[in-house]
Amino acid sequence: MKKELPWIKHNEDEILHLINQALISRNIGSLPNKGGLFEQNYWFMLILNELNLYIKTLENESRST
8 A cells, every 4th residue: 555655645636536527427327226345346346447548548648748
């Protein structure tokens, strides 16, 4: 976790944005409400996938400039 801390701090705004988007989706009922570990894993994977896509987009943009 110590290695990830600088990266998390550097990308804090982007991470918060993705978490907020996921919470908004949950509040409007566009995500399943299964409960238990399924729901926790679903949320984790959703945020992780969105974060990975966002990071790849940023990497591609930085390479093209």
